[in-house]
Amino acid sequence: MSSNQDIDELFDQIDKERFNKTTILCKYCGVTIPLSNNSGHKKYFMNRFSAQTDFDRFKQLIIHNQNSLYPYIEIHFVKCATCFNTTIFSYLVSSETDSKKFSMQPISEAKGYPDYVPAEQVQDYSESVAIAELSPRASLTLSRRCAQGLIRHKFPDVKQGNLFSEIKQLKTRVSQSEYRALNSLRHLGNTGAHPEKENSEFEINKIEVSSEEAQHAITIIEFLIKKWFVEPHDDEMAIKTIMEDAHKLKPDVNLDE
Numbered sequence: 204m205s206s207n208q209d210i211d212e213l214f215d216q217i218d219k220e221r222f223n224k225t226t227i228l229c230k231y232c233g234v235t236i237p238l239s240n241n242s243g244h245k246k247y248f249m250n251r252f253s254a255q256t257d258f259d260r261f262k263q264l265i266i267h268n269q270n271s272l273y274p275y276i277e278i279h280f281v282k283c284a285t286c287f288n289t290t291i292f293s294y295l296v297s298s299e300t301d302s303k304k305f306s307m308q309p310i311s312e313a314k315g316y317p318d319y320v321p322a323e324q325v326q327d328y329s330e331s332v333a334i335a336e337l338s339p340r341a342s343l344t345l346s347r348r349c350a351q352g353l354i355r356h357k358f359p360d361v362k363q364g365n366l367f368s369e370i371k372q373l374k375t376r377v378s379q380s381e382y383r384a385l386n387s388l389r390h391l392g393n394t395g396a397h398p399e400k401e402n403s404e405f406e407i408n409k410i411e412v413s414s415e416e417a418q419h420a421i422t423i424i425e426f427l428i429k430k431w432f433v434e435p436h437d438d439e440m441a442i443k444t445i446m447e448d449a450h451k452l453k454p455d456v457n458l459d460e
């Protein structure tokens with residue numbers, strides 16, 4: 204970096220790669236948000252010499268600290284014009300070609316769920332996703348706790364015990380695919396020798412869990428939430444509309460007969 208022109212070119216390149224032609228997906232409501240010319244998008248830069256809020260001042264920072272630009276951090280705040288939630292993410296830029304993205308709000312790549320999915324289990328799930336790479340074992344423990352919470356919400360009359368005994372009680376009450384998913388989850392983190400004697404959380408802490416296994420458990424949780432909470436809710440909304448329309452068109456007909 205020797206001249207203003209070089210710096211301009213560098214920033215043109217950064218612009219192209221990460222800002223102007225980029226959109227993000229709002230994890231809260233699912234809409235795509237453009238980042239270019241968006242007044243809801245604010246970015247901040249910081250290295251060990253200075254913190255700056257816009258490009259022009261950051262250019263000055265580079266001129267004055269040519270040898271110490273890297274590493275720097277970019278923090279982006281993006282307010283969604285549809286749901287008004289703010290997404291926050293950052294980049295750790297180590298060199299011209301090396302940067303890593305971190306999600307900060309929401310904290311993980313977890314799916315957002317509406318409020319008819321029990322909040323405590325959504326939190327277990329989100330945390331499980333957040334640490335799946337960092338600590339697969341802790342992630343799996345959270346996923347199993349999440350599954351148990353989902354079971355107790357959906358089937359409040361299940362006799363509470365360990366995950367194995369609760370899943371067994373569901374054999375005739377859930378679909379075959381749901382039962383297989385639950386069994387698959389149960390076997391993760393178990394040594395397999397005595398599946399009926401399920402590992403306690405303490406025992407899970409002693410065995411190896413891969414990040415693939417943690418990810419598999421997360422996929423199962425997403426499947427259960429979809430089957431037990433999202434789809435029934437969507438069905439209920441659809442049939443409500445159907446019944447209202449039916450009543451408008453044929454007020455005298457009893458559709459239950």
Ligand SMILES: [Zn+2]
Nearest residue numbers: 229232283286
């Ligand atoms: Zn949104």
